[in-house]
């Protein structure tokens with residue numbers, strides 16, 4: 685097959701050279717209005733085409749590559765005194781498979797335990813391409829189904845306005861879950 689980025693022959697969707705040239709993650713941080721810290725590795729514009737692949741079959745392989753380069757490396761260096769649980773934020777009941785769950789899988793370490801289907805949006809609303817006003821008027825109505833009094837990390841692929849992450853944090857706060865920070869592949873702030 686051909687590398688998606690440079691078109692040269694490759695055994696992988698993204699060749700080793702392109703990985704090193706274009707996909708070197710750089711850990712950065714943004715703070716949302718509610719104080720939640722969001723760590724991310726890329727600017728949306730840098731990996732826009734790759735993020736859009738999630739709507740297609742190939743997205744699974746692309747996200748796996750991005751997760752290995754960024755989330756996995758992050759989890760190796762992340763230390764904390766207590767167990768930390770990672771929750772994917774885009775999962776809805778209707779989605780059997782979620783790219784965000786795939787990302788959180790790569791956070792697995794001695795410290796971090798990813799959990800699936802424990803924080804679920806009950807509305808199945810997508811915020812892709814929607815205005816901030818729409819996002820605020822149509823909350824995702826997260827439902828939490830796990831232990832109280834734990835430490836958590838929120839996971840998503842892109843942070844735009846931060847509405848989804850803020851809504852998820854608010855739901856977890858009802859159960860006295862301490863959200864340490866959120867982590868996303870990229871930041872789409874203009």
Ligand SMILES: [Zn+2]
Pocket residue numbers: 687688689690691692698699700701702703
């Ligand atoms: Zn290439």
